[in-house]
Amino acid sequence: MSRSPSHAVAADTLFDGRVVRQHWAVLVEGSRIQWVGPRGELPPDVPVDELPSGCWLAPGFIDVQVNGGGDVLFNDDPSPSAINRIATAHRRFGTTALLPTLITDTPEKMRMAWNAIESVPPNSGVLGIHFEGPFLSPEKPGVHDRAMIRTPAVEDYDLLASPSDRLRLVTLAPEQVRAGFITDLTKAGVRVALGHSMATYAQTRAALAEGLTGFTHLFNAMRPLASREPGPIAAALESPDVWFGMIVDGVHVDPAILRLALRGSAHPMLVTDAMPPVGGHRTAFSLFGCEAFARGQTCMREDGALAGSALAMIEAVDNCVRLLGVPLSSALSYASYEPANFLGLGHRLGRLAVGYQADMIALAPDPMQVQATWVAGHRHEAASNAKP
Secondary structure (H helix, E strand, O other), X not given: OEOOOEEEEEEEEEEOOOOEEXXXXXXXXXXXXXXXXXXXXXXXXXXXXXXXXXXXXXXXXXXXXXXXXXOXXXXXXXXXXXHHHHHHHHHOOOEEEEEEXXXXXXXXXXXXXXXXXXXXXXXXXXXXXXXXXXXXXOOOOOOOOHHHOOOXXXXXXXXXXXXXXXXXXXXXXXXXXXXOHHHHHHHOOOEEEEOOEOOOHHHHHHHHHHOOOEEOOOOOOEOOOOOOOXXXXXXXXXXXXXXXXXXXXXXXXXXXXXXXXXXXXXXXXXXXXXXXXXXXXXXXXXXXXXXXXXXXXXXXXXOOOEEEEOOOHHHHHHHHHHHHOOOHHHHHHHHOHHHHHHXXXXXXXXXXXXXXXXXXXXXXXXXXXXXXXXXXXEEEEOOOOOXX
């Protein structure tokens, strides 16, 4: 890991989060970007890191749904050391910022996880926490422990709405919480997403009116789209002010369905829903007492139920290009610019622009590999031949 007080990174191709540029460079001072422009306009006395021929320089990836990595499951070890292991594992594959995700668990575990998040330095790339549950539909639990799914109590609200400068994202089923609960959370600065839900179209629209702005792994673990009950999927895709997560592993959702979703009005963002095998050494792990396995880029229980993924974000970007037929620049935007805006951080993350934090990746597009990452100006080498 290294950083110069003032240094530049130059690439054949620079994607600034919105526009592709040729032969441009980024000037970094400390943790921030001070200048972006043509390579030939750099001051002559600034040290320049010239990326290899053909490499792209792009904003670092932002993953809002990371259950684990580096052989660690956040639910099993909600501690600062475990969070650092998870972040380090994903950083190798281009993720410079993330939300460790605690799936449905006890109130005590939720408190432990939140305390651990608050003790991790924000410049580590850990932006906050994602509580996926426990206020979910018992009809759509996925691999969440149905016995721990519940409706929110006063103590839950007090935890979620406690004053903090760390981000909080809550995935819930709107039909399982009282009217006004989502409004109360959003007024406290909490971002709310629908997931694991049997909400009707009308219930989803009511949740949107209360301030819900996200849809967790769209299509998976929610009421399906139907001709006379369009449900949350239709409500999401017709709304221009919401974001939906996509697990692009070719298994969670058929690519044809995701190609249709991209034609809607909502903003797509890539998520991994990653489990311990990403960046780890073991392909099997325990999930609420059940054995789960990595099979390719997908994780499954022995009974065949989907159990998150073994997907790294660079693979999700690659799959977007190969399976969904989108340009590389669009796939990179789904992994950086869009999640930054969803989290309300679009003014400082998700772009290579003056004043933004110097979170960047160097990637080789063919085959798709991460060469290096920068988090707040600090360079981290990536094992380009490593598999997640």
